[in-house]
Amino acid sequence: MTTDLSILTLSQWLSPAYPVGAFAYSHGLETAIQYGTIQTAADVQDWLRDLLAFGSGRNDCILFHAAYACETDHAAIAVDAVARANVPAAERLRETALQGAAFCKTTSAISGPPLPELTYPVAVGYGAKRLDIPAPLAAAMYLQAFTSTLISAAVRLVPLGQTEGQAVLSALSPLCHQIANDTDNTPLDNLQSSCFLSDIAAMTHETLDHRIFRS
Template sequence: MTTERHVLTLMQWLSPSFPVGAFAYSHGLETVISSGQITTAADLEDWLKSVLIHGTGRNDSILLRAAHAAPDGTALAEIDAIARAFAASGERLMETALQGDAFCKTVSDIWGADLQGLTYPVAIGAAAAHAGIGADLAAAIYLQAFVSNLVSAAVRAVPLGQTEGQAVLAALTPLCESTAAETATATLDDLSSTAFLSDIAAMNHETLQPRIFRT
């Protein structure tokens, strides 16, 4: 049963103040902003819709759910290996690995989850299971936090106004909820990505100069 404590715990874990350094990553957005492909709030909303439905958003929700249901450490390690193999570029792997590692350390220290070196969505799913937090709630709030971080990056880099950024986030929140719901019966065999421009942007960011974000 979901409780207010569960919601508050997830909000703490996925808050910008939680020490995973999410503010330092743009998930390739900096590349397309630099090239002039994203210049308006409408451009940003369309880009993030694709990432949610066809790319990282959907896949992270599947990985989070699989980790939540993992029966033991061996299964969890296998899920994490798949998550690493599915990263489309070196920077994508760095992003999920470094954030996941930082998350594991803090959650283990405070909540006693005994997690080490997992990719970010896998770590969230395993921690949620340890805390008795349902996968449905964890997936939905994770996706909203994922989008929120990218909106924040775009507000700084485009730049966009704060109100425009919040309007984009509000428009995408129902999609976060529906994407989380649609992966409820998905398995690791359903992992896929057709958000090719997002993947290419992440690859090109590796040589982008000058740059502000790590990815």
Template sequence: MNTDAVLTLTQWLSPGFPVGAFAYSHGLERVIDAGGITSVATLEPWLRDIIRHGCGRSDLVLLRVAYDAGDEEVARIDAQAQAFSASSGRLTETCDQGAAFSRTVDAVWDTRLGTLTYPVALGRAAKLRGLPQDLTAAMYLHAFTANLISAAVRLVPLGQTEGQDLLARLAPLITSIADATAESTPDDLTSACFAADIASMQHETQYSKVFRT
């Protein structure tokens, strides 16, 4: 494995990379506010479903399809990613993080990503920089999961050690879903996390909130 690729992806997907990931809870803030998540035991099944059946999987499909796409196909895939967003909050989440990611990568690595949704931008950037697709997918899903755990640690609240223990337990699932989405096509784009989608919609009108989504 190319060390430069690992270091580049670690930089792109670190909490310090300026995409503003800390400001998004993916609807978890609404679930926590309603009492649906009160501990690691109640957080874990939510995250497992999101990874296996929700945006965890669908984002990897979009990332992989964007990685394999020709230049003329990227805009169509990005439009599909926007249309697939289940709520205004989800659209904000993927568009704003993608735009911030693209701006920074374009400035530092001299790419020409333009403005893309987050998984499409990452897949495209990885392709342009010659980074391994499988590693990119696994590290993206790991960072996505870590960010949701970080949101729950702050909101529930949970202990930092509890959060890290949960992330370690989810690692095999993350690897499994990353492997399962290899060779994806646009026809594989699907989601079945309706409770999480509804929570995201409800968050848009929540009276008091810390997170943008």
């Protein structure tokens, strides 16, 4: 597969139009905004920078690369079990499991052969491996799409202007590229998070009196 076609495939997979339902999840961001922890574009950028560098963003990239290294469905399912065991909140588990299942269903239908039901970063990593899409490119675009989804949630919740949201994404894109490359060949034993506020926000989201997102 050529790099140009790889980019087009990834653009399709990671587009808001791809039916994984990413728009329905805030990854705990809704809690932080309701509690007043996040009030400005700068707050959003700081929150997401930490999430990418020290939390679930980095972990997703480690899982992505581990899945990309898999040669069989059995190996990918083993990575997936580790992914599920390391999710810190019930809603976060539903978020990654449901998006991953939807990704596998759609991708199997349009490009085959069938993918097993996997969590989202594992599904995208294993799917990229099957189509021989370059891992650094796919991981960076996955992480940018993850960031873009959360910025879109913040634009609606804070609220932020669309231009402010795009400025935050532009500022964080180099970090997405860096993390995608830095986590290549990182063992699963290095999965960890020091983003405790984000994890707690995800845990407490289900108790919010008013919410529009599923996580």
